[in-house]
Amino acid sequence: MNTGISDLVTQRLAAVRFADLPASTVTAAKQVLLDACGVMLGASGLSDEVRPFAALAAATGSGPCAVLGTGQLASAPFAALANGAMAHALDYEDAFDLAPGHPNASLVPALIALAQAEGPVDGARFLTALAIGCDLSCRMGLALRRQMEDGGWYPPPILAGFGAAAGSAHLLGLGAEQLRDALSLTLCQVTMPGEIKHSPATVIRAVREAFPAQAAVLSAMLAREGVSGFEAPLEGPGGFYALYAGGQFDPADLSDGLGERFWIERLTFKPWPSCRGTHPFIELALRLRGEHGFSPDAITAIDVRIDEVQRMLTEPAARKNAPQVAIDAKFSIPFCTALALRHGAVDLDGFSAQRLADPAILELAARVRPEVRPQSGWLRGSGGAMTVHLADGRQLCAEVDNALGCPARPLDEAALVRKFVDCAGRARRPLSGAAARQLAARILTLEDCPDVGALFGDAPR
Incomplete structure (x- = not known):
């Protein structure tokens, strides 16, 4: 046929x-x-x-x-x-x-x-x-x-x-x-x-x-x-x-x-220099951190809702919470989320040996709780939702259906040139x-x- x-x-x-x-x-x-x-x-x-x-x-x-x-x-x-x-x-x-x-x-x-x-x-x-x-x-x-x-x-x-x-x-x-x-x-x-x-x-x-x-x-x-x-x-x-x-x-x-x-x-x-499936959670972490100005030390738990494609970025939990090599950290929603919340940025310096061993990042990564529960509006592998739980009882929520950089929300040419200059x-x-x-x-x-x-x-x- x-x-x-x-x-x-x-x-x-x-x-x-x-x-x-x-x-x-x-x-x-x-x-x-x-x-x-x-x-x-x-x-x-x-x-x-x-x-x-x-x-x-x-x-x-x-x-x-x-x-x-x-x-x-x-x-x-x-x-x-x-x-x-x-x-x-x-x-x-x-x-x-x-x-x-x-x-x-x-x-x-x-x-x-x-x-x-x-x-x-x-x-x-x-x-x-x-x-x-x-x-x-x-x-x-x-x-x-x-x-x-x-x-x-x-x-x-x-x-x-x-x-x-x-x-x-x-x-x-x-x-x-x-x-x-x-x-x-x-x-x-x-x-x-x-x-x-x-x-x-x-x-x-x-x-x-x-x-x-x-x-x-x-x-x-x-x-x-x-x-x-x-x-x-x-x-x-x-x-x-x-x-x-x-x-x-x-x-x-x-x-x-x-x-x-x-x-x-x-x-x-x-x-951001990490797996595309981590990007919704980097974006949401940076958004909530910027909008609410909380201290990372005040976080008691981080709930992330993911789809089936993103499951591989959270399992097995022990490996994803404490990755041994940079490429594994880039394929970890817990690590990338913790890095964004702890440092307010995920850049080319974020996956060094020192960052992979940073107890403050690893402790926060261990507080990430994934749940496979995709929403109908998410693009497969590129959307997600997050709830940050704080010690004062607040629950801060955010969701994105397709993370920054996609055709609907593109990086402009000036941003691409800046990225090129930084990398070169x-x-x-x-x-x-x-x-x-x-x-x-x-x-x-x-x-x-x-x-x-x-x-x-x-x-x-």
């Missing part, structure tokens, strides 16, 4: 040109690139977890591609590996709330690596590849009619990997059949088990996008070299939807408006404020850039 959807998708994607992109899509793609590059630069200096990936990239020999923020050069596959590790390490990259995931966290590292290896690649070509890659990842998630988690998988890096492969193939100028081959080769490489959520000491969750970013580059390059794939990598009897969703998907979500409307316009840009200033080789603002301005006018790869070489400091 679904025969032919792989061909339909790849034919339409391969045909998209820059002139086909609405102006709003072009603007969104530039903002995605700005945000993603800032987050990777910040991770190069702030995240110890990414250092082995950068070291491995350097050890494999030099090449034309930058490991962002480090001054190191590598081949395209290994630069994508290292930059992919950086893309999610701070948990600060954009998100697609409607089918929860991060469609650009492996796509942007892959495209930058290929732009530098295959250059010069102009801005129009780069933005087109970014728009179609992001769109496919979002559509593949929206088309699911059975949750991938039901089969023990962890969806975000899997879905992102297919979008990254499509974008990479488009950047290389591949036709529909070779784009389909690239998706097939991605199916042979990209996976992520749900076990990533269960081990309290692993940091794989932080660096997970390294693997699909590298796989996307390899898939597109091998497809260009003539490696044939499958006839139906998406809908086949052993294809993506059969393997990951028991064959349960709606092809209309893949095809309707494909090549005309782009989901890149409906992303969330994060105001924390790179292993930090950019000055002036240099960061100059780079931001060039990214935000990327359609006029003759060589995108050159932007991420030796930037002025």
